[in-house]
Amino acid sequence: MDATPTSSLDLMRWIVWAQRKTGEDWIRERGLSHEQSAALVYLVRNPGAIQRDIAQMSRTSAASVSSLLRGLEQRGLVERRTEPGNERSKRVYATPAGRELIAGFDTAMTGVEETILAPLDQAERATLHALLTKIAADLPQPTVS
Numbered sequence: 001m002d003a004t005p006t007s008s009l010d011l012m013r014w015i016v017w018a019q020r021k022t023g024e025d026w027i028r029e030r031g032l033s034h035e036q037s038a039a040l041v042y043l044v045r046n047p048g049a050i051q052r053d054i055a056q057m058s059r060t061s062a063a064s065v066s067s068l069l070r071g072l073e074q075r076g077l078v079e080r081r082t083e084p085g086n087e088r089s090k091r092v093y094a095t096p097a098g099r100e101l102i103a104g105f106d107t108a109m110t111g112v113e114e115t116i117l118a119p120l121d122q123a124e125r126a127t128l129h130a131l132l133t134k135i136a137a138d139l140p141q142p143t144v145s
Contacts, residue, residue: 015116022112030101035068040102043078043094050091077101
């Protein structure tokens with residue numbers, strides 16, 4: 001039986017799988033879980049976030065986020081700081097080590113995009129982009145971390 005996808009949606013799933021696998025491999029090489037890397041990326045982009053922000057971004061519970069942050073803290077990748085005048089409120093920051101660990105993620109993802117699109121010339125890429133934009137126009141928008 002031929003395992004090559006035949007429908008357009010099957011082909012899109014295959015492409016997304018290839019992109020995701022590269023990202024997961026990159027994350028795993030650094031000893032991180034998907035959740036840990038997502039939290040680190042979020043904290044680099046949103047320094048001083050509170051745990052509730054991270055829970056909303058990751059669609060998980062406060063208890064899960066607390067455990068996740070504890071593990072990242074033990075590795076020296078994040079730190080929680082108490083707000084002056086409000087000891088109950090803690091802000092979370094990626095440490096320099098945490099920022100350095102994930103610094104190349106965007107570059108790695110750009111590289112995999114280039115690899116995936118390599119068979120297409122610039123005109124074909126523009127056409128693909130226009131077609132995908134048209135398809136996505138009426139779809140629900142994903143949340144961005």
